[in-house]
Amino acid sequence: MRHELDASLIAKLKRGLPPESVLVDPHHVLVYECDGSTAFKSSPDAVVLPRSTDEVAAVVRLCSEYGVPFVARGAGTGLSGGATPSEGGLVISLASMNQILELDLSNRLALCQTGVVNLEISRHVARHGLYFAPDPSSQSSCTLGGNIAENSGGPHCFKYGATTSHVLGLTVVLPDGEVVHLGGPRDSVGYDLVGLFVGSEGTFGIATEALVRLMPTPEAVKTLLAPFRSMEAACEAVSDIVALGIVPAALEMLDQPTIQVIEAGVNAAGYPVDAAAVLLVELDGAAHGMDRMEEEIRQQCDKHGAVSFMVARDAQARARLWLGRKAAFGAMGRLSTDLYVQDGVVPRSRLPEVLVKVGEIAERYRIKVANVFHAGDGNLHPCIPYDGRDADECRRVLEAGREILELCVAVGGTISGEHGIGTEKSDHMGLLFSEIDLDLMRSLRDVWNPRGLCNPGKLFPTSSGCGEAASLGSVAAAPGAWI
Amino acid sequence: MYNVRAVLEGRLALTEGLASEFYDCLACRGCESVCPAGVPVGNIMEQARGLITEAKNEGTLLRWAKRFLLSGVLAHPRRLALFMTFARWGDALGLRRLVSAISPALGERAALLPAITPRTVLADRFEPDGKPRKRVALFAGCIASHLFSEVNEATARVLQRNGYEVVVPKEQVCCGALHLHNGLPDTGRELAAKNIEAFKDVDAIVVNAAGCGAALSEYGELLESNPGAKSFAERVVDISAFLVREGFEAPAASPSTKPMRVAYDAPCHLFHAQRVKDEPRELLSKIPGVELVDYREPERCCGSAGIYNVTHYDMSMEVLERKMKDIVPARPDIIATGNPGCHLQLSEGVRRSLLKAEVVHPVVLLDRAYRSER
Ligand SMILES: Cc1cc2nc3c(=O)[nH]c(=O)nc-3n(C[C@H](O)[C@H](O)[C@H](O)COP(=O)(O)OP(=O)(O)OC[C@H]3O[C@@H](n4cnc5c(N)ncnc54)[C@H](O)[C@@H]3O)c2cc1C
Ligand code: SF4
Numbered sequence A: 001m002r003h004e005l006d007a008s009l010i011a012k013l014k015r016g017l018p019p020e021s022v023l024v025d026p027h028h029v030l031v032y033e034c035d036g037s038t039a040f041k042s043s044p045d046a047v048v049l050p051r052s053t054d055e056v057a058a059v060v061r062l063c064s065e066y067g068v069p070f071v072a073r074g075a076g077t078g079l080s081g082g083a084t085p086s087e088g089g090l091v092i093s094l095a096s097m098n099q100i101l102e103l104d105l106s107n108r109l110a111l112c113q114t115g116v117v118n119l120e121i122s123r124h125v126a127r128h129g130l131y132f133a134p135d136p137s138s139q140s141s142c143t144l145g146g147n148i149a150e151n152s153g154g155p156h157c158f159k160y161g162a163t164t165s166h167v168l169g170l171t172v173v174l175p176d177g178e179v180v181h182l183g184g185p186r187d188s189v190g191y192d193l194v195g196l197f198v199g200s201e202g203t204f205g206i207a208t209e210a211l212v213r214l215m216p217t218p219e220a221v222k223t224l225l226a227p228f229r230s231m232e233a234a235c236e237a238v239s240d241i242v243a244l245g246i247v248p249a250a251l252e253m254l255d256q257p258t259i260q261v262i263e264a265g266v267n268a269a270g271y272p273v274d275a276a277a278v279l280l281v282e283l284d285g286a287a288h289g290m291d292r293m294e295e296e297i298r299q300q301c302d303k304h305g306a307v308s309f310m311v312a313r314d315a316q317a318r319a320r321l322w323l324g325r326k327a328a329f330g331a332m333g334r335l336s337t338d339l340y341v342q343d344g345v346v347p348r349s350r351l352p353e354v355l356v357k358v359g360e361i362a363e364r365y366r367i368k369v370a371n372v373f374h375a376g377d378g379n380l381h382p383c384i385p386y387d388g389r390d391a392d393e394c395r396r397v398l399e400a401g402r403e404i405l406e407l408c409v410a411v412g413g414t415i416s417g418e419h420g421i422g423t424e425k426s427d428h429m430g431l432l433f434s435e436i437d438l439d440l441m442r443s444l445r446d447v448w449n450p451r452g453l454c455n456p457g458k459l460f461p462t463s464s465g466c467g468e469a470a471s472l473g474s475v476a477a478a479p480g481a482w483i
Numbered sequence B: 001m002y003n004v005r006a007v008l009e010g011r012l013a014l015t016e017g018l019a020s021e022f023y024d025c026l027a028c029r030g031c032e033s034v035c036p037a038g039v040p041v042g043n044i045m046e047q048a049r050g051l052i053t054e055a056k057n058e059g060t061l062l063r064w065a066k067r068f069l070l071s072g073v074l075a076h077p078r079r080l081a082l083f084m085t086f087a088r089w090g091d092a093l094g095l096r097r098l099v100s101a102i103s104p105a106l107g108e109r110a111a112l113l114p115a116i117t118p119r120t121v122l123a124d125r126f127e128p129d130g131k132p133r134k135r136v137a138l139f140a141g142c143i144a145s146h147l148f149s150e151v152n153e154a155t156a157r158v159l160q161r162n163g164y165e166v167v168v169p170k171e172q173v174c175c176g177a178l179h180l181h182n183g184l185p186d187t188g189r190e191l192a193a194k195n196i197e198a199f200k201d202v203d204a205i206v207v208n209a210a211g212c213g214a215a216l217s218e219y220g221e222l223l224e225s226n227p228g229a230k231s232f233a234e235r236v237v238d239i240s241a242f243l244v245r246e247g248f249e250a251p252a253a254s255p256s257t258k259p260m261r262v263a264y265d266a267p268c269h270l271f272h273a274q275r276v277k278d279e280p281r282e283l284l285s286k287i288p289g290v291e292l293v294d295y296r297e298p299e300r301c302c303g304s305a306g307i308y309n310v311t312h313y314d315m316s317m318e319v320l321e322r323k324m325k326d327i328v329p330a331r332p333d334i335i336a337t338g339n340p341g342c343h344l345q346l347s348e349g350v351r352r353s354l355l356k357a358e359v360v361h362p363v364v365l366l367d368r369a370y371r372s373e374r
Helices: A007-016 A026-030 A053-066 A118-128 A144-150 A193-197 A231-243 A256-263 A290-303 A315-326 A328-334 A348-364 A391-410 A426-431 A435-448 A463-471 B002-008 B016-022 B030-034 B041-055 B060-074 B077-092 B095-102 B104-110 B143-147 B149-161 B177-181 B185-198 B210-216 B229-235 B239-246 B279-285 B313-330 B340-353 B362-372
Strands: A046-048 A070-073 A090-093 A100-104 A109-113 A167-173 A179-183 A206-213 A220-228 A250-255 A277-285 A338-341 A370-374 A382-386 B134-139 B164-167 B204-207 B236-238 B260-264 B290-292 B334-336 B358-360
Touching: A007 A046, A007 A053, A026 A046, A026 B002, A026 B016, A053 A070, A053 A090, A053 A167, A053 A206, A100 A118, A109 A118, A118 A144, A144 A206, A167 A193, A179 A193, A220 A231, A220 A290, A220 A315, A231 A250, A231 A277, A231 A290, A231 A348, A250 A256, A256 A315, A256 A328, A256 A370, A277 A290, A277 A315, A315 A328, A328 A338, A328 A370, A328 A382, A338 A391, A348 A382, A348 A391, A382 A391, A391 A426, B002 B016, B002 B041, B016 B041, B030 B041, B041 B177, B041 B185, B060 B077, B060 B177, B077 B143, B134 B149, B134 B210, B143 B149, B143 B340, B149 B164, B149 B239, B149 B362, B177 B185, B177 B210, B185 B229, B204 B210, B204 B229, B204 B239, B210 B236, B210 B340, B229 B236, B236 B239, B239 B279, B239 B362, B260 B279, B260 B313, B279 B290, B279 B362, B313 B340, B334 B362, B340 B358, B358 B362
Parallel strands: A046 A090, A070 A090, B134 B164, B134 B204, B204 B236, B260 B290, B260 B334, B334 B358
Antiparallel strands: A100 A109, A109 A206, A167 A179, A167 A206, A220 A277, A250 A277, A250 A370, A338 A382, A370 A382
16 A cells, blocks of 8 residues: 655655755655665655654654654665565655764763664774674664664674663654653663564664663684585584584684685685685684683584684784675675575574575575575575566575575574564564464554554565465474574 | 666666766775675766766756767867867966856866966887887877876886887877766777777787776776777786886985875775776885875775866865865875876865875876986
């Protein structure tokens, strides 16, 4: 259902905001039609770029008055169509709200506007020996607000937890325009509303300010790289490393197609292109004992036939190893015009068999797949390059994506590790949840967002998809699935 | 980029507003140095601007001015010579003052151009000092050969001094960069074909202007069907990259009696487009008396961007201001850069910031050093 925007609404918006902060030209609004998952497109009618909580609230009140749907947008790096304005209406971009407002060094807290870019927080506090721990690979462009909405993780979240562990308080503009403050530095009374808001994918309102926890930069860091001759051996090494009781800061894996495409681009990290897989491990914390941990990890890698074992010499070498990994999705742009990044989770021990099956699915649908994933958490990211102009290929890609998720659920995993459900996976929720579960979630959303104007069309199956999901009832969650 | 794709897919109309935004881009290609996907942003921009010309979607006056100056004059060496003679007379008769009096805005832009001195015609052959190592050709450039004849002479002398026989093919024409960047790809292709023919018999095509070098080294993609295009592009090399790659004699004397603080500012079309990053600094570091000074982001665009500083004066000056804010604290005596556009722009920056510094091409500094040996 699309809404024709009332001219008087645009006029009011233009009166309340500087003229360059209200975009209505077709070529201006078009670039807001999708996020990082370009398979899902829907152009907004207008885009606004407010600069303060008050301005956001004023815009939201107008939307509420006119009954126009709206969606918050950070940097648009999301990978599940979360910021796509499915029903048109307004995109409210937080891009101009990028200030770090206050630092409380003794309590290691920062109060930020939510449009601030993730990496800017760490850059800003680096001289105080602090950093913001959640580090999605998109951290040089994604915003704190997007991280909060998606409860984003990152390579280092294996040890430090995803965004939710690092957000203490929020200022939120509710979908009727009311401004509320949730949580705070020492709040543990009553319901954990901050915890509820984090991960709500922009359907509970718009967060405009956030109080986040900062971490002291670790005393020592080591980055290790081990290439393997087979993916299976590499996965087994991961399981054994974790079984030792060592908690590395990060445990990342890249398969051969991924390695090759990274090495061909500007972020070539020096990964051996003939390896079937490389394992990237980072250790951080106290310097004491780190050499021993390194040695234990080396032994496990040797045991599983690692071709070599490299330790980054200095900060520069570490940065280079990480840059390759973090630019992996981007590098896939060398393969085709569009990229579909799948996001599923499986128990670590099932990784090898699942990867083989993912390969089989890809073959069956005649598509290419490159794997790069957070091995420590069993969080897979099969990347499927495709050409969005080829309708048949699009269909095959989406179907393969769905089969991969069914596979994850069947082995006791889940359908998203960190990218969220958004538009992309709303129809797959039935793979994991019963109607009762979904109704409970819907009623929760209705408390925050009773008229459904705030980011409609997300998370929950649309009616057509629902029937489809029901017919696939045979792949219901396996016993002990991580839901 | 997303808009370009939408236009190509037929999902978006190429309106005048959109067309003018395609021209807001500096096309500095800084993004290409960081793009993990290797998106050829410069090339896509050129194609998009070609579409605009096809759709005739820009102001008529601008379109005619561009056609006249770029395709009508720049593309023809003899017409350009004539035009420059008129310009010189105009300059002598106070045309600039007249322009400023009629329109201060145009006057500001005219001030960006250097004084037009009569051109010293470059010889078409330079014998090497001693036994020849190799025969190389010099790409002299069109407007550069008029405004920057000093750089061409210095390039030829430096090559001579290092044992090369230098030829300057007479049939060479403008590289076509300004045409490609400004939506006139057909003229660009015609020029490319002429150059491919003019340079077919030499081992290396040495270029001292970054913008030209970038365009020349992309002839392969521009004229895929021309069998000589790829080999031409492979033989194109920037003077600093050539000297560092093949080895050159370090000068024994300093070009100046005093030590010089030198700030090297990387032209975008050298650093980002041709990926020639360290060679100019290496060359400069071999010159006695040169102390290279560091400052923030020497590889960021200075705002010259071909004719951008004329077409987008205000934005260009904003970019320049940021650049000067970074350079000034380094207190350079010399700002070295290897591109005519950047040279003019930085000279304007020096004038505005009241810095006492000279803008010089690295190879000119090297030439001065050789010449002070005697
Ligand atoms: C190359 C690449 C690598 C990535 N790597 C990772 C990774 O390692 N880990 C990971 O978890 N994700 C990753 N992602 C996905 C994505 O970057 C994250 O989901 C990120 O948090 C999105 O931030 P954003 O600012 O781009 O949000 P957007 O895409 O703009 O929005 C995402 C969702 O958040 C909502 N939203 C945005 N701002 C607000 C706000 N202020 N208040 C309420 N809702 C809001 C939007 O409505 C939307 O639903 C990656 C993406 C890319 C392109
Ligand atoms: S860096 Fe490359 S892949 Fe990334 S947005 Fe720019 S052009 Fe696209």
